[in-house]
Amino acid sequence: MNMTLPAEFSLIARHFKPLAAPGSLGLTDDAALLTPPQGRELVLAADAMVAGVHFLPDDPPETIGRKLLRTNLSDLAAMGATPLAYLLTVGLPRGTPDAWIAAFAAGLAEDQREFGLGVLGGDTVSTPGPVHLSLTILGHLAPGTALRRNGARPGDELWVSGSIGDGYLGLAVLQHRLPMDGFLADRYRLPQPRLALGQALVGLAHAAMDVSDGLLQDLGHLCRASGCAARIEAAAVPLSPPAAALVAADPALRQKLITGGDDYELLFAAPPGAAPEIEARARAAGVAVTRIGRFGAGEAQVSVIDDSGAALPPGQGGWSHF
Amino acid sequence: MNMTLPAEFSLIARHFKPLAAPGSLGLTDDAALLTPPQGRELVLAADAMVAGVHFLPDDPPETIGRKLLRTNLSDLAAMGATPLAYLLTVGLPRGTPDAWIAAFAAGLAEDQREFGLGVLGGDTVSTPGPVHLSLTILGHLAPGTALRRNGARPGDELWVSGSIGDGYLGLAVLQHRLPMDGFLADRYRLPQPRLALGQALVGLAHAAMDVSDGLLQDLGHLCRASGCAARIEAAAVPLSPPAAALVAADPALRQKLITGGDDYELLFAAPPGAAPEIEARARAAGVAVTRIGRFGAGEAQVSVIDDSGAALPPGQGGWSHF
Numbered sequence: 001m002n003m004t005l006p007a008e009f010s011l012i013a014r015h016f017k018p019l020a021a022p023g024s025l026g027l028t029d030d031a032a033l034l035t036p037p038q039g040r041e042l043v044l045a046a047d048a049m050v051a052g053v054h055f056l057p058d059d060p061p062e063t064i065g066r067k068l069l070r071t072n073l074s075d076l077a078a079m080g081a082t083p084l085a086y087l088l089t090v091g092l093p094r095g096t097p098d099a100w101i102a103a104f105a106a107g108l109a110e111d112q113r114e115f116g117l118g119v120l121g122g123d124t125v126s127t128p129g130p131v132h133l134s135l136t137i138l139g140h141l142a143p144g145t146a147l148r149r150n151g152a153r154p155g156d157e158l159w160v161s162g163s164i165g166d167g168y169l170g171l172a173v174l175q176h177r178l179p180m181d182g183f184l185a186d187r188y189r190l191p192q193p194r195l196a197l198g199q200a201l202v203g204l205a206h207a208a209m210d211v212s213d214g215l216l217q218d219l220g221h222l223c224r225a226s227g228c229a230a231r232i233e234a235a236a237v238p239l240s241p242p243a244a245a246l247v248a249a250d251p252a253l254r255q256k257l258i259t260g261g262d263d264y265e266l267l268f269a270a271p272p273g274a275a276p277e278i279e280a281r282a283r284a285a286g287v288a289v290t291r292i293g294r295f296g297a298g299e300a301q302v303s304v305i306d307d308s309g310a311a312l313p314p315g316q317g318g319w320s321h322f
Numbered sequence: 323m324n325m326t327l328p329a330e331f332s333l334i335a336r337h338f339k340p341l342a343a344p345g346s347l348g349l350t351d352d353a354a355l356l357t358p359p360q361g362r363e364l365v366l367a368a369d370a371m372v373a374g375v376h377f378l379p380d381d382p383p384e385t386i387g388r389k390l391l392r393t394n395l396s397d398l399a400a401m402g403a404t405p406l407a408y409l410l411t412v413g414l415p416r417g418t419p420d421a422w423i424a425a426f427a428a429g430l431a432e433d434q435r436e437f438g439l440g441v442l443g444g445d446t447v448s449t450p451g452p453v454h455l456s457l458t459i460l461g462h463l464a465p466g467t468a469l470r471r472n473g474a475r476p477g478d479e480l481w482v483s484g485s486i487g488d489g490y491l492g493l494a495v496l497q498h499r500l501p502m503d504g505f506l507a508d509r510y511r512l513p514q515p516r517l518a519l520g521q522a523l524v525g526l527a528h529a530a531m532d533v534s535d536g537l538l539q540d541l542g543h544l545c546r547a548s549g550c551a552a553r554i555e556a557a558a559v560p561l562s563p564p565a566a567a568l569v570a571a572d573p574a575l576r577q578k579l580i581t582g583g584d585d586y587e588l589l590f591a592a593p594p595g596a597a598p599e600i601e602a603r604a605r606a607a608g609v610a611v612t613r614i615g616r617f618g619a620g621e622a623q624v625s626v627i628d629d630s631g632a633a634l635p636p637g638q639g640g641w642s643h644f
Contacts, residue, residue, distance in 0.1 A: 028547060029471050030400040030531055031367035031461070036358035045353035046458060047445045048411035054447070075352040089370035089456040123369045125376070129451015134411040136368060136458035139353070149351050209352055225350055 013124075015105040021085045021118025032120040034085065040140040042084075045075040051130035055189075056174055061100045062107035063189040065133065069111050071212065072137035073193035074264040078210040080147045080202040081139030083115050083195065088122040091132035115195070147201060147208035152226035152269035156206055158293040159278065161194050161266040163240040164215050168260025181242050191264035196285035201268055204277060208268035215258045216302055218267060223300035226269070232293040232304045234258070234312065255312070258304070269295055335446075337427040343407045343440025354442040356407065362462040364406075367397040373452035377511075378496055383422045384429035385511040387455065391433050393534065394459035395515035396586040400532040402469045402524040403461030405437050405517065410444040413454035437517070469523060469530035474548035474591035478528055480615040481600065483516050483588040485562040486537050490582025503564050513586035518607035523590060526599060530590035537580045538624055540589060545622040548591070554615040554626045556580070556634065577634070580626070591617055 017027055024032045036042060049068045051057045059067075069086065076083055088108075092101070112118055120138075170188025172178040194210075201208060207226055211218045215237070223230050237258055239247060247254050270278055275291070282289040293305075304312045339349055346354045358364060371390045373379045381389075391408065398405055410430075414423070434440055442460075492510025494500040516532075523530060529548055533540045537559070545552050559580055561569060569575050592600055597613070604611040615627075626634045 025470070028543075030397040031365045031403070031459075033401075033468055034364040034366060035465065036364055042356040042358055043353045044356060044409060044442050046409040046411050046443055046456075048413055048447045048454075048456065050413060050447055050449045050451070050454075052450060078352040079355075081353070087366060087368040087458050089368050091370055091372060091454055120366050121368055123456075125370045125372055127372045127451060127454060128374060129372070129449060129454065132370075132372075132413055132449065132451065132454045134368075134370065134445075134456030136409050137353075143357065146355055148347070221350075 015101050016119065019105060019108055019112060019119040021120050023085070024118070024120045027121060034120060037084070037140050039143070041143040041146065043076055043079050043081040043139040043141060043146065044136065045072055046134065046136040047072050047075070048132065048134040050132050057130065059189060061103040064131070065104050065108040066111045067189055067191065068133050068135045069108060070191045070193050071264060072135050073115055073195060074191060074210040074212070076137060076139035077193045077195045077198035078147060078208050078266060079139070079141065080145060080198045080208070081141045082199065083117040084138040084140050085117050085120045086135055086137045087120050089134045090122070090124045091127035091129070092124070093128070093131065094126055141202070145202045147198065147205055147268070149207055149209050149222050149225035151207035152222060152228055152295045153206055154228050154295055154297040155271070156269040156295040157272050157275065157291050158230055158232065158295060159268050159270060159289050160211070160215070160238065160292050161197055161282070161287050161289050162192065163238045163243060164211070164263055164265060165243050165257025165260055166240050167191065167262025167264070168257055169243055169246065171262065183240065184242055188262055191262065193264060194266045194287055197266055197282055197287045197289070200281035200285050201278070204274050204281070205268040205270045208266055211263040211265050211267050212261060214261045215263065215267065216304070217259065219302050220300065222267065222269070223302060227300065229296045229298040229301045230293060231296060232258070232302065234304050235307050236290065236292040238288065238290040337423050338441065341427060341430055341434060341441045343442050345407070346440070346442045349443060356442060359406070359462050361465070363465040363468070365398055365401050365403040365461040365463060365468065366458065367394055368456065368458040369394050369397070370454065370456040372454050379452065381511060383425040386453070387426050387430040388433045389511055389513065390455050390457050391430060392513045392515050393586060394457050395437055395517060396513060396532040396534070398459060398461035399515045399517045399520035400469065400530050400588060401461070401463065402467060402520045402530070403463045404521065405439040406460040406462050407439050407442045408457055408459045409442050411456045412444070412446045413449040413451070414446070415450070415453065416448055463524070467524045469520065469527055469590070471529055471531050471544050471547035473529040474544060474550055474617050475528055476550050476617055476619040477593070478591040478617040479594050479597065479613050480552055480554065480617060481590050481592060481611050482533070482537070482560065482614050483519055483604070483609050483611050484514065485560045485565060486533070486585055486587060487565045487579025487582055488562050489513065489584025489586070490579055491565055491568065493584065505562065506564055510584055513584065515586065516588045516609055519588055519604055519609045519611070522603035522607050523600070526596050526603070527590040527592045530588055533585040533587050533589050534583060536583045537585065537589065538626070539581065541624050542622065544589065544591070545624060548617070549622065551618045551620040551623045552615060553618060554580070554624065556626050557629050558612065558614040560610065560612040
């Protein structure tokens with residue numbers, strides 16, 4: 001871990017050393033060493049998050065690092081991979097309080113225990129801008145088994161895990177545009193990477209990705225990669241009880257939930273015959289899964305069907321062509 | 323590559339796709355796949371750079387990405403590793419001109435060709451702060467052969483590659499505190515990672531690291547990791563011709579050159595008997611190496627000896643205790 005900050009920041013080293021994975025050499029050398037798991041393929045992803053853009057500046061520091069770690073874990077889940085380790089660079093404004101850094105690191109330590117990985121290395125820098133985090137994650141899987149976005153085929157069923165729209169509503173709650181709701185706020189701050197489900201879908205799903213930018217937009221990416229169309233039954237999209245209550249009071253909200261973001265659920269394609277096995281494996285993984293539509297032939301286009309079978313007009317999310 | 327920016331930024335994808343390594347899946351999936359080189363240990367490092375902190379906001383965009391890539395390559399060089407691939411996250415202010423991004427990517431493409439690696443994945447985000455880059459590099463080496471910081475022993479000779487202080491002077495040139503000098507400016511903007519030398523030192527050097535924060539400070543880290551003392555002969559520290567000319571005019575400058583930073587040369591420890599072999603291998607690697615002192619028993623302490631053999635007083639760099 002390269003410390004390019006003034007002495008006052010050496011306290012950061014203290015906070016991050018307890019997070020060090022085997023191979024990190026105690027974060028004291030120029031680089032870390034890693035013996036790749038034998039006979040496995042590595043899976044790698046990197047994401048950045050900026051205060052005021054990807055999280056709220058007054059979010060509790062305990063949850064900020066965890067959110068970034070979990071969005072990266074969600075990328076591993078989407079490929080069907082098992083987490084291995086991560087590297088983290090942290091940009092902090094001068095004068096960031098010691099207590100903030102301690103809480104940030106404590107949150108990461110909690111998630112490291114929960115998801116079974118540690119930090120291999122990184123860097124801590126000072127910035128005149130807002131808090132700026134960047135995380136690279138490594139996972140592994142059996143060679144050639146990665147779930148990709150490009151395998152959906154006409155006739156496949158379209159599935160989604162968990163519930164959709166909670167992250168979007170959680171942000172509204174935290175911005176005081178909706179009444180306080182702890183469940184929704186948590187869904188925004190602490191996504192649940194569907195690692196066990198992703199691993200269980202290997203060999204069963206034809207394609208998968210995680211929903212980060214909104215169900216419709218991300219499904220459009222999947223259709224484009226696979227070269228087929230998709231149709232969603234709006235009423236089938238699974239909602240959590242708080243989201244369902246809000247939609248009951250304001251039906252127009254349903255569209256916003258499927259174009260909002262920050263879901264970090266898995267979206268996947270599987271042949272109809274696989275449904276019983278998918279449901280059994282999802283149960284074993286402890287995650288609900290719901291069939292919400294179907295893939296069809298034709299150009300990459302997503303349509304949304306209402307209760308009566310009529311196609312909803314493309315909305316702000318622009319869901320007809322991607 | 324996860325694009326969380328508005329549509330105007332999708333141009334970034336165009337600029338970065340040509341940089342994609344095999345296994346990056348064209349930067350279209352949630353993560354990249356990498357088959358680790360068989361029977362090799364992986365070496366990983368991450369560094370961040372912020373405009374106005376680690377580079378000058380008006381540095382040419384062609385050199386900014388290359389500097390970050392090269393500082394990470396220098397970390398690989400210090401361990402004796404061979405480059406494999408990298409992941410990059412880029413935070414850009416809204417309204418960053420297309421031409422800036424194109425030039426930034428073109429610089430990276432040039433270094434990818436020079437150093438033989440490609441980008442596996444990453445993220446591009448918008449920031450209200452200055453340009454903020456984070457890069458994670460992967461390299462590989464034979465298991466158990468990594469050069470570490472903790473192997474120096476009393477009696478070992480202290481070596482350094484290339485010349486010291488050019489980065490420090492290059493920054494002064496670019497800040498108009500010294501007359502323009504293209505060589506020095508280049509040494510600040512485009513460090514030369516000593517990859518061939520690092521690989522050639524495996525099995526020969528007892529310890530190595532790269533000099534990023536200043537020769538004295540970094541030697542202090544090496545002494546602390548190795549549990550021994552070191553003594554530098556100030557006059558032996560190799561200077562480039564422009565640096566030597568400046569020191570001839572202002573002898574007090576020598577101390578600043580050995581406490582300045584941004585050298586990205588290799589500092590290493592080797593037994594006296596290894597000197598002929600080190601010189602032969604360095605010649606083969608096309609890099610000058612110079613013996614500048616010796617390690618001794620005792621607590622981790624660095625002393626600097628002048629021409630007459632007298633110890634220089636500890637200066638601003640604080641070189642007696644680390």
